[in-house]
Amino acid sequence: MNSERFLGKVAVITGAANGIGLAAADRFAREGADIVAVDLHGVSFENVAKKVKENGRHILTVEADVSRQADWANVINQALETFGRIDILINNAGIFGLISRFEEIPVDSFDQVMNVNVRGMFLGMQAVIPTMRSQGGGHIVNVSSISGERGSARGTAYVTSKHAVNGLTQCAALDVIRDGIYINAVAPAPTDTDMVRLLENSASSRLNVDKEAARKMLEDSLVIGRYGKPEEIVSAMAFLCSAEASFMTGAIVPVDGGALAR
Numbered sequence: 001m002n003s004e005r006f007l008g009k010v011a012v013i014t015g016a017a018n019g020i021g022l023a024a025a026d027r028f029a030r031e032g033a034d035i036v037a038v039d040l041h042g043v044s045f046e047n048v049a050k051k052v053k054e055n056g057r058h059i060l061t062v063e064a065d066v067s068r069q070a071d072w073a074n075v076i077n078q079a080l081e082t083f084g085r086i087d088i089l090i091n092n093a094g095i096f097g098l099i100s101r102f103e104e105i106p107v108d109s110f111d112q113v114m115n116v117n118v119r120g121m122f123l124g125m126q127a128v129i130p131t132m133r134s135q136g137g138g139h140i141v142n143v144s145s146i147s148g149e150r151g152s153a154r155g156t157a158y159v160t161s162k163h164a165v166n167g168l169t170q171c172a173a174l175d176v177i178r179d180g181i182y183i184n185a186v187a188p189a190p191t192d193t194d195m196v197r198l199l200e201n202s203a204s205s206r207l208n209v210d211k212e213a214a215r216k217m218l219e220d221s222l223v224i225g226r227y228g229k230p231e232e233i234v235s236a237m238a239f240l241c242s243a244e245a246s247f248m249t250g251a252i253v254p255v256d257g258g259a260l261a262r
């Protein structure tokens with residue numbers, strides 16, 4: 001896809017150094033957007049900077065923990081100082097947390113997942129909305145999961161956080177659509193990034209099989225028989241941020257190879 005539909009636009013992408021966020025930076029830059037890449041202190045921005053520059057676009061990298069309000073203020077200030085506007089927010093940063101039985105989850109681990117996945121997305125939306133409103137509109141995509149619609153015995157904190165992301169998406173969308181701000185979520189099934197390595201490692205030790213066997217088993221368990229590719233998740237994000245999606249807001253869009261159809 002080499003359209004210029006985001007030319008002149010600025011996209012803030014959290015968790016942009018790896019996985020789905022990295023693919024999003026590549027895609028939005030390829031379609032013309034300048035990128036504000038947000039990720040944790042100490043994480044390498046080298047790959048994302050390379051991809052954005054290869055697409056001929058500008059990148060600003062900002063170290064921030066999305067669960068901290070002060071860090072968001074810094075992201076917005078730097079983005080506006082550098083590019084003068086913010087048109088798109090891809091609220092993507094997320095963590096899985098511990099994979100364990102319900103009663104064994106330490107409360108600190110539960111809090112950490114909720115802080116990053118829920119508080120982080122809440123703060124991100126609160127931070128960008130005033131700028132988008134003053135510009136006459138904008139697009140926000142929150143990254144939920146099929147875990148936002150289904151339970152899972154060993155993923156309580158993650159599942160709970162993604163159910164909350166869906167609620168956040170709907171509430172915020174209803175409140176700001178008359179300001180021209182569109183807010184939707186994508187709900188991916190397991191996608192081939194570092195996050196699924198956690199699931200594979202856990203399955204491998206629980207079932208006493210090697211990592212390749214664990215991966216095959218997990219992929220076989222999906223309706224479509226394979227993980228999603230980050231690029232496939234990002235296609236839906238780009239659509240939701242485009243004029244093609246002008247009658248969509250508050251939607252939770254499965255990008256899941258059929259997982260939620262079952």
Ligand SMILES: NC(=O)c1ccc[n+]([C@@H]2O[C@H](COP(=O)([O-])OP(=O)(O)OC[C@H]3O[C@@H](n4cnc5c(N)ncnc54)[C@H](O)[C@@H]3O)[C@@H](O)[C@H]2O)c1
Nearest residue numbers: 015018019020040065066093094145188190191193194195
């Ligand atoms: N990979 C999957 O199977 C899958 C499936 C459904 C949904 N998702 C969601 O997609 C999103 C991206 O996940 P991914 O698979 O690309 O994972 P990933 O682990 O490959 O990348 C996540 C990125 O977020 C960053 N990050 C983590 N905590 C942060 C914080 N507090 N502040 C700023 N950055 C932070 C990490 O440093 C990393 O670069 C997450 O919200 C995840 O829940 C992933």
